[in-house]
Amino acid sequence: MAETFTKRYSHDSTEGHLQFTFYCDICHREYTAPAVEMPGKESLFQSWMWQKAYKAAFYEAQEDAMEHFNRCVKCKRWVCDEDFSPDFGLCVECDRGKGE
Numbered sequence: 001m002a003e004t005f006t007k008r009y010s011h012d013s014t015e016g017h018l019q020f021t022f023y024c025d026i027c028h029r030e031y032t033a034p035a036v037e038m039p040g041k042e043s044l045f046q047s048w049m050w051q052k053a054y055k056a057a058f059y060e061a062q063e064d065a066m067e068h069f070n071r072c073v074k075c076k077r078w079v080c081d082e083d084f085s086p087d088f089g090l091c092v093e094c095d096r097g098k099g100e
Helices: 044-066 092-096
Strands: 008-014 017-023 030-032
Touching: 017 044
Parallel strands: none
Antiparallel strands: 008 017, 017 030
């Protein structure tokens, strides 16, 4: 499994296309990156090409998804806009506890 910036992600491979979905570390709201076309993997060489294409598609999807999440400066989690307090750069959970 590839290393991801969010705690959770999933992928869906259908009809020669691959698509990744990334989830908010707090509420699990999702963002699905655009699908990319994938090569077939019938032979050993094609399987290797598919693995290489998978990695490239994953990193491209991750770069795209990062624009739809925010990183908390305190706990370092990646969260959606609804779970982020931009005034202090904190997720809502860290923002609630900042007075403690």
